[in-house]
Amino acid sequence: MMLTEEEKEDIEVELQRYKFKRAACIEALRIVQQHRGWVSDQNIKDTAEFLEMTPDEVDSVATFYNLIYKKPVGKHVILICNSISCWVTGYDLIYEHLKARLGIDLGETSSDGLFTLLPVACLGACDHAPAMMIDKELYVDLNPQKIDEILKEYRERT
C-alpha cells in the first residue's frame, strides 16, 4: 500500500524545516509509524520514493533508531528502563513482575495484542527510579502494586 494522502501531507509539513528532503526521513518514518503502528519493508520503499532516496538508505535509518518498529507491536508499547539508576533501585523486581503479569518476555507481545514489552535506555527520570513509559506516558517510582494499577487502567480503557 502506498503512502496515504494524509501521511504525505504530514511529511510535507516536516520538509519545510530542512534544506534537503532526506533530512526529513526520521520524521517521515515516525509519521508512517504513527498511522500504521509499525513500519513494513513496503512502507520503507514508499517512504524512500517520496523522499527521493533509495530503500537501503531509509532502511539504514529505520534499523538504527530504537523507536522505529520493524515488526508489528501491541496496542500499547511498554518501554521499561534498564539503565543504571533504575537497575540500582529495583529494575529486576519490576521486570519480573511485568513478565509474570503479561505472560511475555522482552520483545514480545501479549496474546490479547494489548501490550508489547521492550527495554529502553535511561528515560531521564532517575530521581524517581524505577521508571517506564507506556506510549508517551511516563510512570515513575514503580513497585509491583503500582504496576498492577497501571495495567488495570489500560485494560479497562479498551
Added chain:
Amino acid sequence: MIKRPLTRNIQKGREPLSLKEYERAGGYQALRKALKMAPEEVTNLVKDSNLRGRGGAGFQTGKKWSFLPMGEDAPRPKYLVINSDEMEPGTFKDRFLLEGDPHQLIEGITISAYAIQADVAYIFLRWAYSPTADQLNRAIAEAHDSNYLGRNILGSEYSLRLHLHISLGRYMCGEETGLLNSLEGRRAIPRAKPPYPQVCGLWGKPTIVNNVETICNIPHIVNNGVEWFKGLSHTEDGGTKLYGISGRVKKPGLWELPMGTTIREILKEHAGGMLDGFKFRGVIPGGASTEFLTERHLDVRMDFEDVQKAGSRLGTGTMIILDDRTCPVGFVHNLEDFFARESCGW
C-alpha cells in the same frame, strides 16, 4: 543578587511561565541588551565569564563560539544546534530546564545565535521528552508572535528561524557530530574530526552545538555581567551547576547550587544522606561514562578541575550512588551493557 538564576522561575508541579509571566519576571531584557551590542562583544562577554559547556566535556563556550567564521565572507547559512538529547544514564537535568522554563532556553538561543550570527537554530530533543514538545512549540510560537524570533528581531537587522526536531532515540545522538548526522536524516554515527563543526557542520556549514543548561546561562550573563557570574561559584569555573543524585538516598533529586559544591554537601544536606540500612560505597559523579569516586573523595568540589584531579570527570554533574548492598560488578556490568548496546547502533 540572584543566587540561583537557572531555576528561579521553576516551581515543581506548576506550569512553566507563559511569555507574559516570563516578561514580567524580567525575561527577554537580556535579549534587548544583547541586540544593542556587537555580536563579537557578546561572544567576548561569554568568554570572559569562563562559562564551560554543561553537556559534560566542559569546553569553554565563548572560545567554542570564537572558532566560527564571522563577517560577510562567512559561509551561510550558519547554524546553532541545541543538544537536548539527554541520554547519559543517570542524567535528568536538562529535562528540568526544558519543562520548567522554556522561554529561558529560547531567550538563550536567540542571544547565542545572535552572537555567532546564526541564521537557523534547531532544538534536538530526545524522544522520551516528547511530552515537553507541545509546551516548547507553544513557547516558540509565542516568542515568534512577539518578534523574539523570526525576521528583524525587535526592529534589529538580525533574523533567526528556530525549529524543534524530535529524535527517535540512540545514545550516539548526544555526541555532537553524531547529532548532526542524525539531524541530516542519517544514522547518528560520529564524524571524523577535523574538520570541526564550527567550520564544517550541519550540511557542511558552520555550526555550533551547545547543551541546554549551557545556553540557559547566557541571558543571565548578559543581564548581570561577568563578575556576578564568577561570584556565584565556589571555584574558578564560573556560575551555578545543576547537581542531581539518584540511587539509594533519602531524597533523590536535582538542585541548582554554586559550582564547586562538595559531594558531601550535596549528598548529606540536599539528598538527605543514604537511605536507612544502606551505606555509601562509591559514586559516579556525572553520568555512566565517568569514573568512580569513593568515601575519601567526599570533600572533592564538584567542578571541572577538582573532579578531574580526583581521577574522574564532572560530566553532567548528576551523580549515581553505589551503596553497600548493590553488587559493584553488577553495577559496572549494567553500564557496559548499555555502552555495548548503544555505542555503535547496529
